[in-house]
Amino acid sequence: MTAALDVGSATTRILSGSSRTVFPTPPPDELIAALAGALAARGPVVCAVPDHWRDDGEGLARQERLHGTLQRLGSAALVGRFAAVAAEAAMRHGPGAYLVCDAGAAGAGAGLCEVAGESIRLVDARYEPAAGGAAFAEAVAPGRGAPFAEAAAARADRVRELMAMARGNPRYRAARVLAFSGTELTAGSLLDAFAPVAALLTGMLAELAGAAARRPGASPRTVLTGGFAEFPAVADALPDADRLGPHAAVHGAARLAAGLFREAPLPETTLPVHRLAGGRPQQARVRLPGEPGRFASMNGRELLLCHQYAGAFDDRAVPLDSAMTLDGGTLPVEVGGRPASCRTGALPPGAYRIGLRASTRGPAVALFPPDPRAPAVRVPLEGPAS
Incomplete structure (x- = not known):
């Protein structure tokens, strides 16, 4: 299950x-x-x-x-x-x-x-x-947000009633709504704090x-x-x-787990790779996986993007047959088989795992450094060239 x-x-x-x-x-x-x-x-x-x-x-x-x-x-x-x-x-x-x-x-x-x-x-x-609960609680009761939240949850009906009354009639703004930790809050103070x-x-x-x-x-x-x-x-x-x-x-x-619904799939995105293998030119199109925990791979190993980098990745030497270098700050990705703009900008030196990830502004190439605590680098896909 x-x-x-x-x-x-x-x-x-x-x-x-x-x-x-x-x-x-x-x-x-x-x-x-x-x-x-x-x-x-x-x-x-x-x-x-x-x-x-x-x-x-x-x-x-x-x-x-x-x-x-x-x-x-x-x-x-x-x-x-x-x-x-x-x-x-x-x-x-x-x-x-x-x-x-x-x-x-x-x-x-x-x-x-x-x-x-x-x-x-x-x-x-x-x-x-x-606009979150923590920010509102801090605005209402600085340094006492947690006890405020507990008190408001315990007396939700009173909070709702008195705030509604004060919203309709200013005479109720002075009505005491909550008392906790030596703090008293009126309906007017809650209305004023919630307005933004x-x-x-x-x-x-x-x-x-x-x-x-x-x-x-x-x-x-x-x-x-x-x-x-x-x-x-x-x-x-x-x-x-x-x-x-x-x-x-x-x-x-x-x-979603039951298969009744699914998130719309990300577009098929590949990274054309050109290299010499045994003295002969080799071309491949490496798929960029869109699921967390999955990264581009080649020759049975994760493909690493190396930028001004020569060293180890996860305590391993970077294998030359599964590494590529960044050329001119641009990744030559293809979306649906057509070239797409993907500019990395000022990328810090390092070796990066490569994946495709969803975002609220559309899919993006994501570059992940060796340290899992370090921020990834999000590179927006600007769509296929027309």
Whole structure:
């Protein structure tokens, strides 16, 4: 049985069969023990990851490390959270366009997804750390964000009622809503602190709704999920959103694991390699794998891109028959058999594994240095030359 995971910045959710387990996300070095203890048996896992991880080198490296950690439990696949939430929404409402608002502790994101049959494509996305629960809690109660979050969750009905009353009538702004750790908060103070968060949330969704209006098809359905979405003011700021609850991503990951849906595939991307072998010219087209944990390979070994580098990789000497050098800061990739622009810019010296990875702004070539803690280098694909 394939287990579905959603490892969030604050909360980890596991769905294995009909059993759902929820616990605070532990530090990275304790994650494998926590997961192994929560799962009934080791086996394949599908894990939803934040889509914004895929947009920069730090996030790409973090994604690879998480994949390596999960591989210790069994075979592992990673899917984007927006696609996972869209899968759960499509199970309830059918195919179509979905505007996903994922409000979490570390930040909030919005993603425009199109569901056609089994395929889910992320069209565009936004992410705002300042719109997350942690940033809001710090703004409300500096240095006491955790006790505020606990108090707000325990008295959610009171928070919702008094904030709504103060929004409609200024006389209620002075009403005391919460008291914790020697701190008292009024309805007015919560409204004032949440106003910039609401502006960020509605702004992200408005941008993507505008993008959706320029595409064919019906207007997207807005859906809301994430742990911070349980704070009453989040849903109140998005009155037209369908509330999927905080577990939508892990349930959607289970739909993807079951084969009911799949993320739209990345384009077939290859790297033409020209070299001398036995004194004779040799040409090959090496496929760039798009899955975390997989990299371009040649002659049974990973193909390494060497830039101003002569040394070892993972304590091994770099084999000359599985290395290539960077020429003029450009990788000669082909997308669908046609040359595409792929400029690496100022690449630090080193030897890099090469892969293709998804991102919210389209597929990109990703270069991974030997140290798994070091940021990857994301090189956007600008599309085939016309």
